[in-house]
Amino acid sequence: MLPVLRAECADCFALCCVALPFAKSTDFAVNKPAGTPCKNLRQDFRCGIHTRLRDSGFPGCTVFDCFGAGQQVSQVTFEGRDWRAHPGTAGAMFEVFPLMRQLHELLFYLSEALALTEALPLPAARPVHTDLRTALATTARWTEAAPRALADFDINPLRQEVNTLLLKTSELVRAKVAGRKKNHRGADLMGARLSGADLRGANLRGAYLIAADLSGADLRTADLIGADLRDTDLRDADLREALFLTQAQLGAARGNPATRLPDSLTHPAHWLP
Template sequence: MSHPTPRAGHSDLRAACGDCFGLCCVALPFARSADFAADKGAGTPCSNLQEDFGCGIHERLRESGYQGCTVFDCFGAGQKVSQVTFGGRSWRAEPDSARAMYEVFPVMRQLHELLRYVAEALDLTAAKAVHSDLRAAYDRVDALTRESADTLLAADVPALRAEVNAHLLRAGELARAAVPGRKKNHRGADLFGARLRGARLRGATLRGACLIAADLSGADLRDADLIGADLRDANLSGADLSGALFLTQPQLDAARGDAATRIPGALRRPKHWAA
């Protein structure tokens, strides 16, 4: 059965916690750190998980020491696993399904992240030359997300990611080619704590770059390719990310910004950013 390709901001590619069995709060482990107030093993429910699968401290996660939760996004994988793969049967109602559900969730999350990137690439007019390949890739990944738990667990996700990434790379190159002037290449660069205040990075590639704690205040990041860039604690105050390619909500949530930071329309300004 063919399914229409959603846009990058489509609800199918956004978390709908009300339709999920709290999978990110159970399946994934975390260690006591600056991001989490306590240790939790994989497959163990978080102490804040409620009977209705909601979070008891959702509105005060940062203040309670769970900053890590605020920068996580399943891209809609949680509800897909809960409602499609396991047909609405929760791990509480059917404990025998719990282990498989926990194992499938991170696989589904990777697949939904891919779908989100491909959907954005299909929104890029400048990448029209690869839209056919992108649509085929989307249909293939989407079909896989609707398969059984056993099929999902047997899937070679790294190989699939590599295949799809080739199309995403080409789409990014085509989109950036429309930007006038010479574009900088910082793909995979170690820019930890880099002083890039006011940097001219329009149309640059920062794919996979480490920008942890980098000062990007006032930087021009319009049309820059940010897929996989690590923006944890990066200062984006006053930066212009208009039209930034493959920028996700978790990346923004992990960074610091202010009211002057310009972001793509499909994303929301994080509540913890300065006014």
Template sequence: MSPQHGTRSSAHGGGRPRRPARTAPRPEREPAAVRSEELRADCSACFGLCCVALPFARSADFAEDKPAGRPCGHLRDDFGCGIHARLRDEGYQGCTVFDCFGAGQKVSQVTFGGADWRRDPGSVPAMFAVFPVMRQLHELLAYTAEALGLPAARPVHRELGRALARIEELTRGTAESVVALDVNALRGEVNPLLLRASELTRARVPGRRKDHRGADLMGARLSGADLRGASLRGALLIGADLTGADLREADLIGADLRGADLSGADLTGALFLTRAQVSAARGDAATTLPPSLGRPAHWAREGSAGGVVDA
């Protein structure tokens, strides 16, 4: 007897109505994941795109002008940097704080299938146009992946997983589809999830949490400040004195830390802190960073006042 027939008989008094069989609750699907190495620059798998596609102007960060699309004079035939070990000494500090979040190898090896711009000059306009867009996508991927790793953010993990999968799919599109993307609109969709993940995580921090979102704290004297669990999203912290500050679980997404002094500061569990931000700041052996971030080499040579410290 089919289930439909049996149910119809019961409805007409042909026995006790059947109850739907109980089924075990469906386990939650694990959110999508992106390997951490995919979001870390691998210059050996890139065609030196940041040294060619991007422009830079002569300044304290760059020793000379270079228009977009022209190779840097220090780019070698193997796409390596001829002065990599001396970049800061040669006046290219800007190069040492740049991070493509793995976009370089994605464009080189996935979007263009390993065909470099020297061997295929016809790919130059498209490849150089894709790279800056891909970098933004990979940065957004990195933030989303980090949010997915926050246990307290579990209420939004499913949405974050969907967002991660969608962004990752977009990064694997054609050069034309990537260039045509409205990254600002995409960021506007994902940012509320990142903010919610941050709020859920920082809510576990005891005490009152300071809100300095978007604040102008350029050159501020914040030595020893209690900024644990604070929101410093988009804050301007250029040249700020953060020596010995407690920045545990602080949200630093988009914060400008150029020249900020992090000597002795504790950034354990800091949210959305990037290698570029850390490299643009100053610190010392007493600065505590999240395990995923390496200590910049120049920190061992520069003291908080620009002098030499023990490595």
């Protein structure tokens, strides 16, 4: 059975607030080293400024997504033993959490890719679909591993294997779009004026779209995996069927109620009418 891929903070021992480092910037008001609790963390593992994060200089916290890794480490890997009551677990727990987060992210993308290939009535999609299922099962097994095994696990070969499969999936899906598709993979499009652009089937993997104007753009079946959407204007844009789009990417962008999204995602609370 796959672990839950949506964060359940009530079942987590605030691992993102302790295990991960952050640097003073526009995203975080202060510096914090890895393994040190955030100054805003309360004794009950809740954030003391949760409702005021953006106004308090911590917008980076509002867009972070562990894909459910926090509760997996807290409740499964360490069987509900929290790092305060059981300080001997702290070092191992903080070491395992970033790796588990990567595994859950891979599960998220693999699950979407499986659904996409299932919907393709193409012979070429069948072997990709089979390989995706195998990769999903392998990744899921690692989420159930013991702390020591996880700490010793080299995730890079698995990431490379999954990335190859996601690329194949993207190519198969985007091939359905007629005409020549834009290829902006890894491109620097910071501040670009793309309002109303037809980007259907475009390759925007890893593109830097910081503060770009994509208002009213058509991004259906565009591949957005790893695209940097910080402060990107998505008002009135059409992101239905966008490939590998995450809730965290939307949280970093600007949009409005008219921004059309995939059914699995929601409009962030800070998107004003």
